[in-house]
Amino acid sequence: MAKATKKQALGRGLSALLKDPDHDIKSAEDKNADKLVGHIVELELTSIEVNPFQPRTSFNEESLRELASSIKELGVIQPITVRKLDFNKFQLVSGERRFRASKLIGLETIPAYIRIANDQESLEMALVENIQRQDLDPIEISLSYQRLIDEINLTQEQLSERVGKNRSTIANYLRLLKLDPIVQTGMRDGFLSMGHGRALINIEDPQMQLDIYERILERSLSVRDTEKLVRELNGDDAAKPAKKAKALPTEFKKGIREFSDYLGAKVDIKVAGKGKGKLIIPFNSEEDYNRIKKLIQGES
Incomplete structure (x- = not known):
């Protein structure tokens, strides 16, 4: 109980730093900046504006409602990140879905990390954070990579280090932007x-x-x-000219049937010669992969 009271008192103290116009914190060098910047503070949603540099322009409504329902039940588990603009005025760096979902259910405040950053740093943080998401389509990722290269003046090598991806992977994404716009739209829509x-x-x-x-x-x-x-x-x-496939020996054909029956997957065998070859086991999803893995390991 004492621990919870101490946490609440700390929250009130941080909020008080934001409500003092005579000692407004505008840079990392200002007094008490170290007590505020980088800490989690409950901010009023009305004091936060969306980030104009946000690379994502569309948000799935159903997904937002699901997130809003989760927040209503469990609260905002992962704080958003904002940068301080002016007295009691902040701008989103990352976490716009959490911000939108919180507004959707009528919350008045949201937990936030506070940073002081210029526009270029804000753009870079927003883009890099956005790229790490799992639900982006390939064109969204490609556009984010291109913006980092164009607007932050990064080379592909530097970009590779920033986002933790191989340079070849980044190059493959960037090449997608050469596709016809209609094809790009088809990729964005999941076709x-x-x-x-x-x-x-x-x-x-x-x-x-x-x-x-x-x-x-x-x-x-x-x-x-x-x-x-x-x-x-x-x-x-x-x-x-197409290579004529060699006929599989009878023992391999039998093995294919036995493997396929046991694993519940259409197994294939490729024979290269001199007793060498490949056993190919396809799977349809991560769940299917884990099922096959357990069977091979002899787990129940």
């Missing part, structure tokens, strides 16, 4: 995967890109089917 997009990049003619895009939608083409179609249209397969 195409990044794999489809990477295959279409190899088609330079924009109209042909759109023609293939329509075929993908009409025929529900997989990434592999799309790659094959692109190779055919580019003439890459013409000079490469």
Whole structure:
């Protein structure tokens, strides 16, 4: 009980620092700045404005309602981050979904980390934080990478270090921005995967890109089917006669059936010669992967 009382008193003390116009904290060098900056403070939602540098422009309403329901039940578990603009005036750096969801259920305050940063630092923090999210589409990630390069003047190597991704991965995302805008929209709306997009990049003619895009939608083409179609249209397969697949020995065919029955997956075996080969076990989801893993490890 004493611990809870002490925590509440600390909260009141931090809030008091924000309500004193005669000693307003405007920089990290100001008196008491160290007591405020980097700490969690309950801020009034009305004192916070959204970040104009926010790279995300659309928010799924159903997802917001689900988050709002969770916040109503459990509270805001992860504080938002804001930067101080003026007396009792703040701007979001990260956490706009939590901010919107809190407003949706009528909360008056929200826990927040306070930072003092200039516009460039704010943009970089917002972009890097946004890139780390798991629910971004490939085009959103590509645009965020491009903004970091253009507006923060980062090289791909520097960007790689900032976001913790391989340079080749970043380059692959950036190449998606060369796709026709209609194809990019299809990726943002979830009609195409990044794999489809990477295959279409190899088609330079924009109209042909759109023609293939329509075929993908009409025929529900997989990434592999799309790659094959692109190779055919580019003439890459013409000079490469198809290799005739070797017939599998009877013992391997039997093994495929036994593995498939046991694992509940369509197992395949590729034989290279001299007794070497590959056993291929596909899975449809993370849950399916964990199921197969337990079977292989002999777990119940």
